[in-house]
Amino acid sequence: MHRDIRGSGSLNIHLKKSLKNSETRDDDASLSSGQDLLARLRADIVKHTFAPETKLKFSDLTERYGLGIGTLREALSQLVSEGFVTLEAGKGFRVAPVSRHDLAEVTEHYVSFEKRALTRSIAAGDDEWETRIVASFHSLSIIEDLSWAERMRRHGDWVDRHRQFHEALVAACDDRWLLRLRSLMFYQLERYRFLSKMNREKSPTRKGTEHRAIMEATVARDAQKATALLERHIRETSESILGTLA
Amino acid sequence: MHRDIRGSGSLNIHLKKSLKNSETRDDDASLSSGQDLLARLRADIVKHTFAPETKLKFSDLTERYGLGIGTLREALSQLVSEGFVTLEAGKGFRVAPVSRHDLAEVTEHYVSFEKRALTRSIAAGDDEWETRIVASFHSLSIIEDLSWAERMRRHGDWVDRHRQFHEALVAACDDRWLLRLRSLMFYQLERYRFLSKMNREKSPTRKGTEHRAIMEATVARDAQKATALLERHIRETSESILGTLA
DNA sequence: GTTGCAATAAGTTTCGAAACTTTTATAATA
DNA sequence: TATTATAAAAGTTTCGAAACTTATTGCAAC
Secondary structure, eight states: OOOTTTTTGGGOOOOSGGGTTOOSOOOGGGGOHHHHHHHHHHHHHHTTSSOTTOEEOHHHHHHHHOOOHHHHHHHHHHHHHHTSEEEETTTEEEEOOOOHHHHHHHHHHHHHHHHHHHHHHHHHOOHHHHHHHHHHHHHHHHHHTSOHHHHHHTHHHHHHHHHHHHHHHHTTOOOHHHHHHHHHHHHHHHHHHHHHHHHOOOOHHHHHHHHHHHHHHHHTTOHHHHHHHHHHHHHHHHHHHHHHOO | OOOOSSOOOOOOOOOOTTOOTTOSSOOGGGGOHHHHHHHHHHHHHHTTSSOTTOEEOHHHHHHHHOOOHHHHHHHHHHHHHHTSEEEETTTEEEEOOOOHHHHHHHHHHHHHHHHHHHHHHHHHOOHHHHHHHHHHHHHHHHHHTSOHHHHHHTHHHHHHHHHHHHHHHHTTOOOHHHHHHHHHHHHHHHHHHHHHHHHOOOOHHHHHHHHHHHHHHHHTTOHHHHHHHHHHHHHHHHHHHHHHOO
């Protein structure tokens, strides 16, 4: 029943300063170890490293991330606000559950946000915006053109580039709250995407074609066409996920 | 009428160690002193106890709320996710700024959410839902029918009852994420409402009339009319606030 | 005056121990 | 065997101090 936790407890040496003096590349990441913990935790939940409804015990988390309880609580609290984690007083944190109903809701809101954001983005985007879209599409297509096995191996990269592509599309939208809400729903949907990816792989080439079509319509400033393609793209993905959720 | 938010009232938890026991009524919130800190902090920001862009120093906050640094950080982190607070690495927390542009965005999203939530609520609401609306409207109208001076004095109560009324309207909506997003925008708007209240008071009687009309149309299950009234109600309020924001 | 640079103060971030709660295991009783 | 009481374990929540960062002050040198 009980596992490895006790055994390694005595070797809890924190080596906070050990990395400090390396002058090689001192990014601004050093002063916000709590901020990237948030990203790491969210990524691990999205990737189902922690399955839905898993209890998130501090004894496990401190070991995994090498950070203190307070820091972890802070990050988990933010994930509660984002809807990835639930908190029951006195019982601690859990990964939020998934359900077909929840997926349906998230999909509807995401479609609504993304379409509006794309329309505004197309209206306001400049050359730099266009260029970033083309670049991020290319970066994504490199992975999507790979063989099945290779694509599976680099799935983590695909997720990052897929997110970057969709972010690039809407980057010129000037409605800050719309972007914020869109981002919220995007991450929720990403968790469901992983769920489906774990079960079976869909026709992969079509996805690449869809992304290209969306990219081209966007760069051509055809908001009507771009949003229609985008909506179908999102809905088809969600419906295929719904199939895997018994 | 009944507070069905926490269905289970089975928690009998005794007081914590060193609470000032002047409280005759013992709520079940005592287990999570961190959770009601979140509500208190949010309320203080909404009420402009902390003005926009105010620095939120821990030395001040620990004294004001009588809680430790860790607990405060946790609550502030959640408010960052909700958009009430900003965090700059190494510089600490600040109350999020306000602007006309931000208000315009928040208003649009809130209108969109509230209209859809009300429509769904009207379609699904039962007798209990109806009754709660009538009750919360009455509770609100008691304050709105008061004289100007008295209304000002009890403005804190008005805010609570106003929120409860609007929550009652949409309570039967079955889209959890829609309610969540609506709530997010509602609180944002509430901060702007306070901003306007501090400057000058609008025609007060009309507001009461508007609330009554919304209530009646909702109870009559006239979604078309109710949402139209609601939209105008929200937009007029926001526009009057826009006037005060130079 | 003002620019540069320590030294100091003020404030933030992180951590782990202590207090408290829930759960599990053990014992006692019928 | 089943039930309840009691003790131990596991886990959570809170707090304050230590480590670290940023802002301020003081003081030369120009």
